[in-house]
Amino acid sequence: MEKSQSEIRIIIVGIAKNPLGFMGLVIVGAIVFSAIFAAWIVPYDPIEMNIRDRMQGPSWSHLLGTDQLGRDTFSRVITGGQVALKVALPAVFGAMAIGLTLGMVAGYGPKWLDNFLMLLFDTIRSFPTVMFALAVVALVGPSLQTVVLVVMATSIPTYGRVARTQTLTLRNSEFILAERSMGASMARILGVHMLPNIIGVLAVLAAMDIPTVIALEAGLSFLGLGVKPPTPSWGALLKDGYALVRQTPWLVIGGGLPIIVATLGFTFLGESLRDVVDPKLRKNQ
Amino acid sequence: MTDVLLEIDNLSVDYETARGDLKALRNISFDVRKAEIVGIVGESGCGKSTLISSILRLIAPNTRFRSGEIRFDGSDLLKATEREMRALRGDEISIVFQDPMQTHNPVLSVGQQMIDIQHRSKAPKGEKREKAAQMLAAVGIPDPEARLDQFPHEFSGGMRQRIAIAMALMSEPNLLIADEPTTALDATLEVQIIERLQELQREMDCAILFISHHLGVIAELCDRVVVMYAGAVVESGDVRKIFHEPKHPYTRRLIECDPGHIKTRARILPTIPGEVPDLANIPDGCIFRDRCNQATERCMAHVPPLESVGEEHMAACWLNHEEVTA
Amino acid sequence: MTLLSVDNLKTSYGPVNVLAGISFDVAPGETYALVGESGSGKTTVIRAIAGLAPAQEGSVKFDGQQIRGIPERSLRPLRKDMAMMFQDPVGSLSPRMTIGKLITEPYKIQGMRDRDLDAEAKRLLEMVNLPAHFANRYPYQLSGGQARRVGVARALALEPKLILADEPTAGLDVSVQGELLNLLNDLRERLGLAMVIITHNLSVVKHVADRMGIMYLGRLVEEGTTETIFESPRHPYTRCLLSANPEPDPDARLERIALKGEPPSLLNRPTGCEFRERCPFSQNICTNTPAWETSDGHGHRCLAPLT
Structure with missing residues (x-):
């Protein structure tokens, strides 16, 4: 346990040393922080209407103004971040865990299983994500869980393929042969020796994937197929703002800016994570 | 005097790292004369x-030239512009790397690559191709004309x-x-x-700077030898002087360590215990002192200069100084 | 008494016959060297012995027990007595494990949970002359020589009877190479280990091997005690290999016997003697296929052997 803690510290210090990585850490940290403590941060109830104060610009009492129903945009943005993470984190980590397992089995297991899993992955990937999402939502109705499920299902193949390629490269490396020569079981080889060498690559992929999922959630909510109103979501904010852009630009900014900032933050984090998880690059420091 | 082609004069090179300057080369001096083969021997690091x-x-961005000159045909390469260097590389100075698997472009035929590198010549393509075939024949590749159309992966490591x-x-x-x-x-x-290289060198009259850790190859191929240890030249001179009367303990021990040197089966092979010192934190005195079994007080405190110890023979060791032996 | 007996072992990958029938025995405590050019099948031999490469035909008997093609489950208990060393000293160590964990890996795999692993790690590091604090380092922090010692420590952890070593001195500096060979020699004598060592460095073979076999295109072409082979090789290929070993002496102009060309493709094996086309001594008779002949423990596969 002590080892993995120091590993995590090395990774975080490594990311923070890179200016972009530092920015990524700060942004992602702020988003996560505001999502966790949203209830204490928001000055107003994000779904409480106040018709008298509708469509205001920024002021001290409403930092980002209000929407057409007089709801505080700042509060809705913060709560929307919470919703975005509630979708993105389980979807991405779920897809990563399942993709990793299937990919490693495909890469290390028998050829027929590999062929079968690859066929499965290719089949899933051949559905256009948005069409697939629309179909599922049409069937079971819009909800947070549906979005999570759809996103997870469509991103499993990506993780699976990467994990499989990594496994195939590693399986013929000398240290795996050495483990086999000592009689290590398949579970031990996969879990103890391959996993730590694959997970870094997937973690990078996941960090870069989170903004895509946030954008997808926003997109689905924009189309009215994501999170049900009045629950605030960045996509829903954007949708309202789009309709009212002639009257006030603040709603579009309130909905669009967080998506841009979150995308940048996670991408910076992912890119600097990529540089840090490679032990060969780390050695040169 | 005029027969010197490459002259490395008091060259010191550092790498800037987070741990401080890594003194990769310190006061390196040696020269390569026209049409001779100079071997550089040394172990990792x-x-x-x-x-x-x-x-x-072709240096890493954190490289710093601290002192010295690299004179090629009389002009200092460290002062040359990038454009001048480009004109020199692959024309007057060529290089062959260690790994024959990675030196060639895998998607171009060997003939195409050999024609491409003649981009400086104005000759028509047919002539360039003919020259490529001649060169392949010269290095001992059978049926060169036909093999020009093959791709690198179709050749074995030796052929490549x-x-x-x-x-x-x-x-x-x-x-x-x-x-x-x-x-x-x-x-x-x-x-x-090696044999082919020797023949070609004689035919083309070019000088070769041959870097190897294989003493047998150096002994067979080279006219003169430079022995390097931890970023410094410890000994240099005529190949016979180096192998028959080495004047630096490192050279002597290195030759002793080569199992090819030991004729009868030995139960215990000679070694040089210890490790190369950390170049970011160089100890005082002789760089080899910690692994040298003849080191004295003087070796601990002062760096021995590379000095003449005979005709065509230089060494950097205090043991060659009379004051010590007397 | 033999510890390892390999008989007519054959391996092919599709149409490529990598091993075309290899036979040799290793006695307990004996060091046997396999030499030959790249592509001669040396590495495949020891991997096939250890069950890491397929072998379609022949037999491998270890301690009297047939082990070719048996399932991993039955092989695992035998692996205690048979350890391997790989070519790349750093690359054969799992990159994200500490040295302490790596060298006690055999105990964990063999289910010896009662051992004090920290104490074992210390003992093993001491045995290969590495300081105890190396247990906390990672493979990428080691030099080639140090990583090689870790490989030796791990191979010796369970006190095996046989070590299969693939180019144990590859990538090491001359001054460190001697240290490793001395260590192996010493441990071998103390622990009574047998070794099969693969190398293309003949100078190394001379100092460590009791007997040696020379491989060409997946076959042995000569076998005998190291002394006999170095003094009076019978097969021209052996003679060529021995002469292609530059000595660190500028005046040593040895009689070099040039080998013509490069090894032929395994897909297109020559008829008759397979070395015929490159052999400087080939005769008309060599279009016939040579059989394996032995006298006094010195075997060769040549129709016109050298005297």
Whole structure:
């Protein structure tokens, strides 16, 4: 346990040393922080209407103004971040865990299983994500869980393929042969020796994937197929703002800016994570 | 005087790192005369690769030239512009690398690559192709005309290294730098390549700077030898002087360690205990002192200069000074 | 008494016959060297012995027990007595494990949970002359020589009877190479280990091997005690290999016997003697296929052997 803690510290210090990585850490940290403590941060109830104060610009009492129903945009943005993470984190980590397992089995297991899993992955990937999402939502109705499920299902193949390629490269490396020569079981080889060498690559992929999922959630909510109103979501904010852009630009900014900032933050984090998880690059420091 | 082609004069090169300056090369001096083969011997960490990249000026961004000059045909390469260096590389100075698997572009035929590197010549394509075939024949590739249309993966490792040599010699360079060109090959192929290199060198009259850790190859191929240890030249001179009367303990011990040197079966082979010192934190005195069994007080405190110890023979060791032996 | 007996072992990958029938025995405590050019099948031999490469035909008997093609489950208990060393000293160590964990890996795999692993790690590091604090380092922090010692420590952890070593001195500096060979020699004598060592460095073979076999295109072409082979090789290929070993002496102009060309493709094996086309001594008779002949423990596969 002590080892993995120091590993995590090395990774975080490594990311923070890179200016972009530092920015990524700060942004992602702020988003996560505001999502966790949203209830204490928001000055107003994000779904409480106040018709008298509708469509205001920024002021001290409403930092980002209000929407057409007089709801505080700042509060809705913060709560929307919470919703975005509630979708993105389980979807991405779920897809990563399942993709990793299937990919490693495909890469290390028998050829027929590999062929079968690859066929499965290719089949899933051949559905256009948005069409697939629309179909599922049409069937079971819009909800947070549906979005999570759809996103997870469509991103499993990506993780699976990467994990499989990594496994195939590693399986013929000398240290795996050495483990086999000592009689290590398949579970031990996969879990103890391959996993730590694959997970870094997937973690990078996941960090870069989170903004895509946030954008997808926003997109689905924009189309009215994501999170049900009045629950605030960045996509829903954007949708309202789009309709009212002639009257006030603040709603579009309130909905669009967080998506841009979150995308940048996670991408910076992912890119600097990529540089840090490679032990060969780390050695040169 | 005028027969000197490459002159490394008091060259010191550092790498800037987070731990401080890594003194990769310190006060390196030696020269390569026209049409001679100079061998550079040294183990890991001796600075061979820094030396090569400094000569070619293909350096990492954290490289700092602290002192010295690299004079090629009289002009200092460290002061040359990037444009001048480009004109020199692959024309007057060519290089053959260690790994024959990675030197060629995998998607172009060997013939195409050999024609491409003649981009400086105005000759028509047919003539260039003919020249390529001649070069392949010269390095001992049978049926060269037909093999020009093949791709690198269709050749064996030994063949690819020959092709690399053919390409390097195509421009008839004055200096060929060979960086461990036979290390990745079997002994039988190694010998073939060395012999071929020797023949070509005689025919083309070019100088060769041959870097290797294989003492046997150096002894067989080279006219003069430079022995490097941890970023410094510890001994240099005529190949016979170096192998028959080494004047530096490191050279002596290195030759003793070569199992090819020991004729009868030995239960215990000689070794040099210890490790190369940390170049970011160089101890005082002689760089070899910690592994030297003859080190004295003086070796602990002062760096021995590289001085003449006989005709065509230099060494950097206090043991060669009369005050010590007297 | 033999510890390892390999008989007519054959391996092919599709149409490529990598091993075309290899036979040799290793006695307990004996060091046997396999030499030959790249592509001669040396590495495949020891991997096939250890069950890491397929072998379609022949037999491998270890301690009297047939082990070719038996399932991993039955092989695992035998692996205690048979350890391997790989070519790349750093690359054969799992990159994200500490040295302490790596060298006690055999105990964990063999289910010896009662051992004090920290104490074992210390003992093993001491045995290969590495300081105890190396247990906390990672493979990428080691030099080639140090990583090689870790490989030796791990191979010796369970006190095996046989070590299969693939180019144990590859990538090491001359001054460190001697240290490793001395260590192996010493441990071998103390622990009574047998070794099969693969190398293309004949100078190394001379100092460590009791007997040696020379491989060409997946076959043995000569076998005998190291002394006999170095003094009076019978097969021209052996003679060529021995002469292609530059000595560190500028005046040593040995009689070099040039080998013509390069090894032929395994897909297109020559008829008759397979070395015929490269042989400087080939005769008309060599179009016939040579059989394996032995006298006094010195065997060769040549129709016109050297005297």
